[in-house]
Structures are given as structure tokens and as C-alpha cells.
Amino acid sequence: MAEDDSTQSGIRVGGWLPAVPAGPAATPPPPAGPRRLPEDPDLAGPGVAGPAPLGATSERVPLVGPAPTGLGAAAPASGRPSARAERDTWRPPGGSGSTGGYPSGGGAAPGRHTAPESLRARLAGLGGPLAVRLRAAYTRWRVLGPAAGTAPESPATRVGAARARRRRRRAVLVAAALTASVAALAYSARPPAAPPRRAGVPAAAPTEPTAAPATVVPETGEPALPGGPLLTVDQQAVPAAVSLSLLGTRDWRHWGGAGADSVQRKQRGTGEIQDPGGPRLEHNAGVSTLTWTDGTPQAREEGTRAGVFQRGAGKSFSLAVAGSGDLRTVRLFVGVFSAGARLDVSLSGGGDPAVREVALARGDRFHQYVIHFRAPRGARLLITWRALTVTGGENDGVSLEAVTVG
Numbered sequence: 194m195a196e197d198d199s200t201q202s203g204i205r206v207g208g209w210l211p212a213v214p215a216g217p218a219a220t221p222p223p224p225a226g227p228r229r230l231p232e233d234p235d236l237a238g239p240g241v242a243g244p245a246p247l248g249a250t251s252e253r254v255p256l257v258g259p260a261p262t263g264l265g266a267a268a269p270a271s272g273r274p275s276a277r278a279e280r281d282t283w284r285p286p287g288g289s290g291s292t293g294g295y296p297s298g299g300g301a302a303p304g305r306h307t308a309p310e311s312l313r314a315r316l317a318g319l320g321g322p323l324a325v326r327l328r329a330a331y332t333r334w335r336v337l338g339p340a341a342g343t344a345p346e347s348p349a350t351r352v353g354a355a356r357a358r359r360r361r362r363r364a365v366l367v368a369a370a371l372t373a374s375v376a377a378l379a380y381s382a383r384p385p386a387a388p389p390r391r392a393g394v395p396a397a398a399p400t401e402p403t404a405a406p407a408t409v410v411p412e413t414g415e416p417a418l419p420g421g422p423l424l425t426v427d428q429q430a431v432p433a434a435v436s437l438s439l440l441g442t443r444d445w446r447h448w449g450g451a452g453a454d455s456v457q458r459k460q461r462g463t464g465e466i467q468d469p470g471g472p473r474l475e476h477n478a479g480v481s482t483l484t485w486t487d488g489t490p491q492a493r494e495e496g497t498r499a500g501v502f503q504r505g506a507g508k509s510f511s512l513a514v515a516g517s518g519d520l521r522t523v524r525l526f527v528g529v530f531s532a533g534a535r536l537d538v539s540l541s542g543g544g545d546p547a548v549r550e551v552a553l554a555r556g557d558r559f560h561q562y563v564i565h566f567r568a569p570r571g572a573r574l575l576i577t578w579r580a581l582t583v584t585g586g587e588n589d590g591v592s593l594e595a596v597t598v599g
Contacts, residue, residue, distance in 0.1 A: 421567075422540050422542055422543075422544050422566070422567055422568055422569070422572070423520070423565065423566060423567040424538065424539070424540055424544060424545075424546075424547055424564070424565070424566045424574075425547070425564070425565045425566075426536070426538050426547040426549055426562060426563070426564050427562070427563045427564075428549060428560060428561070428562055428563075429561045429562075429563055430561065431480055431481050431526065431559050431560065431561045432481060432561075433480075433481060433482065434481065434482045434484065434496070435481050435482070435483050435484070435526070435595070436484050436485065436486075437459075437483060437484070437485040437488075437595055437597055438459075438484075438485045438486045438487050438488075440524055440597040440599055441459055441462070441597035441598055441599060442599045443459075443462065443463045443465060443521075443598045443599055444458070444459050444462035444463045444464060444465045444466050444597070444598045445458065445459045445462065445466070445485070445595065445596065445597040445598065446458050446459075446466050446468065446595060446596050447483060447485070447488070447494075447497075447594070447595045448473070448500060448501045448593055448594065448595070449475045449476070449477075449499035449500045449501045449594070450475075450491075450494075450497050450499040451491075452475060453473045453474055453475040453501055454473070455475075456468070457485070457488045457489070457490070457491055457494070458488065458489060459485075459487055459488065459489075460487050460488060460489040460492070461487070463598070465514050465515045465517075465521075465598050466512065466513075466514055466596055466598060467512065467513040467514070467515070467573070468512055469511055472503070473501040473502070473503060473593075474501060474502050474503065474504065474588075475499065475500070475501055475502075476499070476500055476501065476502050476592060477498055477499050477500075478498065478500075478530075478557055479497075479498035479499065479500050479528070479559065479594055480498070480559050481498070481526065481559070481594070482496040482497070482498060483496070483497050483498070483526075483594065483595055484496055484497075499594075500528070500592050500593060500594035500595075501592065501593055501594075502528075502530060502588070502590050502591060502592035502593070503580070503590045503591060504583075504587070504588055504589065504590040505580065505583060505589070505590055506532070506580050506581060506582050506583050506590075507579070507580065508579070508580050508590050508591060509577055509578060509579035509580065509591065510527070510577070510578045510579075510591065510593045511575075511576070511577050512525075512576040512596060513541075513573045513574065513575055513576065514566075514573060514574040514576070514598055515573055515574075516540075516542075516566070516567070516568025516569055516570060516571070516572040516573060516574065517568075517570055518567070518568075518569050518570055519567065520565065520566075520567045521565070521566055521567065521574075521598060521599070522563065522564070522565055522598070522599050523563075523564040523565075523566070523574065523576075523596065523597070523598055524561060524562070524563055524564075524596065524597045524599075525561070525562045525564065525576060525578075525596050526559070526560075526561055526593075526594040526595045526596065527559070527560055527562070527578050527591065527592060527593055527594065528557060528558060528559035528560065528591070528592040528594070529551055529557070529558050529560075529580070529590075529591055529592070530557050530586070530588055530589050530590055530591075530592065531554070531555045531556060531557075531583060531584040531586050531589040532553065532580045532581070532582060532583040532584065532589045532590055532591060533550070533551060533552055533553030533554070533580070533581045533582045533583075534550070534551045534578065534579060534580050534581055534591050535548065535549070535550045535551070535579055535581055536548065536549040536550070536551075536562060536576070536577070536578055537575075537576075537577040537579070538562075538564055538566075538574070538575070538576055538577075539574075539575050540566065540568050540572060540573075540574060540575070541568070541572045541573040541574075541575055542568060542569065542572040547564075549562065550581075553581070553582050553583075553584070555584055559592075559594075564576075576596075578591055578593065579591065
């Protein structure tokens with residue numbers, strides 16, 4: 194075992210070196226290619242061969258399809274293999290068909306791991322499929338928008354959503370109609386509101402049906418100063434309706450209606466009005482409707498135009514009202530029938546009288562005189578209504594209808 198044994202067994206210098214074979218070296222089996230999965234994008238495409246089978250002695254073919262020149266780039270359209278494909282394809286040094294120094298006896302080409310390949314090329318090979326997927330996802334996102342990752346809505350889902358919207362719309366319309374109906378019923382059933390009343394104004398007390406209408410003549414006259422006797426006379430228009438009960442709060446009188454001698458007075462009056470009487474005639478030609486609710490002997494009167502009159506010049510009516518020391522308001526309702534007349538008013542205690550005259554004229558005319566006076570107790574207000582001239586008719590003269598004291 195001298196030299197041959199040492200040659201066969203090798204020399205151990207820091208490690209065993211491989212023994213040098215004595216005879217021709219056997220063709221070593223090519224190394225198996227890297228394990229690939231079916232879905233691996235590096236698998237060979239159409240027209241590109243996969244890893245060489247064991248025992249192949251021809252040129253190596255690329256294990257994968259042409260790789261993109263850049264990260265995620267596609268293969269060139271001209272069909273020319275890319276740089277990586279050319280790099281991965283092994284060719285012998287002596288050119289096509291040459292063994293490049295390897296035994297020409299049909300030995301197999303060295304495996305892929307023996308080909309020179311840089312780290313950058315390996316990283317590009319590993320990142321290519323990921324870049325392709327990222328680019329496809331980005332393109333889909335740019336085309337379809339943010340909803341690209343969601344599943345498309347099926348026709349059944351769209352029909353169900355449309356039906357739900359229609360149901361909600363109908364529910365809202367029904368609720369609105371019911372609300373409007375309830376509001377309309379509540380409004381129609383609401384009782385009429387009472388008219389607003391100003392603050393501080395008390396509600397008016399109910400009055401009897403026979404109360405005076407709104408056309409009753411209001412009390413007028415200037416306020417009397419405290420002190421001695423006072424007398425003023427004003428003439429006012431005759432209203433269409435007069436309530437003796439409202440104007441004569443203290444006392445009132447009405448003549449006629451049930452005969453020339455009939456007289457109506459306030460049932461619980463003060464008796465301040467004094468009438469000496471005399472021959473009279475009844476008429477029913479007044480322009481005012483006279484009413485009362487507290488009379489005697491007739492308790493109520495809904496409306497009468499009756500009165501009394503005297504014919505001829507010089508005929509007159511004389512009345513008196515007792516004084517009490519307080520201010521009193523007397524309303525005298527009189528008329529003339531185609532005659533001229535004069536009203537004389539004075540105080541029995543003295544003082545200047547008040548005189549009012551009515552010019553002679555044809556036709557029936559009626560007047561209202563408002564007298565304000567103050568006289569001490571025991572004194573009286575004296576009133577005389579006299580016909581001065583007449584036109585010559587049979588019934589020309591002066592008339593007397595009513596008098597009130599308030």
C-alpha cells in the first residue's frame with residue numbers, strides 16, 4: 194500500500210480531500226432542480242421547457258419562463274429570451290454542441306447550482322410573482338374603485354334592497370297620512386275659542402232680553418262744580434230706540450199707549466217726577482221705539498211709539514223734578530206737529546232760566562233735551578213745553594212722550 198493506497202485514500206490535511214479516481218470518472222447525476230408548486234408563477238409556460246430530466250446530455254433548458262427584466266415587468270413581445278433566461282441557460286464553453294472541456298463521452302451537463310448567479314438576480318426571481326400580483330391588484334383598484342375588493346351585489350340582493358326601500362317609503366307615507374287625519378279631527382272637534390278680553394276689564398253681566406238696544410242716548414253734559422245751584426240745557430238728536438229703564442236709574446215716566454190718560458212709571462222709582470195732568474190726546478206717531486223692563490202698571494214694553502199731544506197755539510205741558518242737592522240729569526222727549534214751540538227751564542229757588550225755541554214749520558218733528566241741574570232739597574226744576582204758533586191744521590200742536598231722571 195504505498196503510493197496507490199495513499200492516492201486512493203487521500204491525504205488528511207486539516208480534512209479529507211476527495212480521492213482521485215484511477216480510471217475514467219463516471220458521469221455524475223445532475224442535481225435535482227428546485228422543488229416547485231403547481232401554482233408557482235415561475236413554472237414553465239407554453240413553449241418553455243422545464244427542468245432537464247435525469248441523464249440528459251444536451252444543452253440545458255431554462256427551468257422557468259422568461260422572467261421580467263425589472264421587478265414585475267412582462268416578457269418582451271418579440272419572443273427573444275430575457276437576460277435572466279439567457280443567464281439560466283447553460284451552454285458549454287466551446288460553443289453550441291461542444292462539451293466545453295467536459296468529457297465528450299455523453300456526460301451530463303452540470304446542475305443549475307453550478308451556473309453563476311448573483312444575489313440581485315435571485316431576489317428578482319423571487320419578487321417577480323409578488324410584483325405581478327401587486328400590479329394586477331393596483332390596476333383592478335384603479336378601474337373598479339374602492340369597492341373592487343367587495344363581492345359584487347347579486348341581482349337577488351338588489352331586488353331585496355329595492356323592496357325594503359319601497360316598504361319604508363310606504364310606511365312613512367301611511368304614518369304621515371295618519372298624523373294629518375288625527376290633527377284634522379282634533380282641530381274640528383276643538384270648541385270655539387272665546388274672544389280675548391282686555392286685562393282689567395270685567396266681564397259684562399248678562400242682561401235681560403228686554404234691555405235697551407245699543408242706540409240708547411248716552412248721558413252728556415259738563416260736570417257740575419260743587420257749590421250752588423246749576424242749570425244747563427242741551428238739545429240732541431232722537432235715537433231710534435230708547436230704554437227708559439237704563440236712562441231713568443232714579444225715576445222715569447211715559448204717557449199714552451193705553452189711552453190719553455194712561456201713564457207708565459218706574460216700579461220702584463224715587464217719585465221725583467211731578468205731573469199736574471190736564472186734557473190730552475193720544476198719538477202713535479213717534480220716531481223712537483220706547484222700551485222698559487221695570488214699569489208699572491205695565492211691567493214690560495218691547496217697543497212703543499205712543500205719546501200724548503195738545504192741539505192749538507198756547508197749549509202746553511208742565512212738569513217738575515224735585516231737587517236733592519246732588520247733580521241730576523233729566524232727559525225730556527217731546528215733539529211738535531206743524532207748529533212753533535218753546536222750552537222754558539228754571540229752578541224754583543231762583544236764578545236765570547234756560548230757554549230753547551223751535552221755529553214754526555210744517556210736519557212732525559221730535560226732539561230730545563238733556564238738562565243738567567242741581568237744586569237744594571225743597572227746590573224743584575220747572576219744565577214747560579208750549580206751542581207758540583201753528584200752521585192752521587186741526588191737530589197742530591205740541592206732544593209729550595217720556596221723561597227720565599238719572
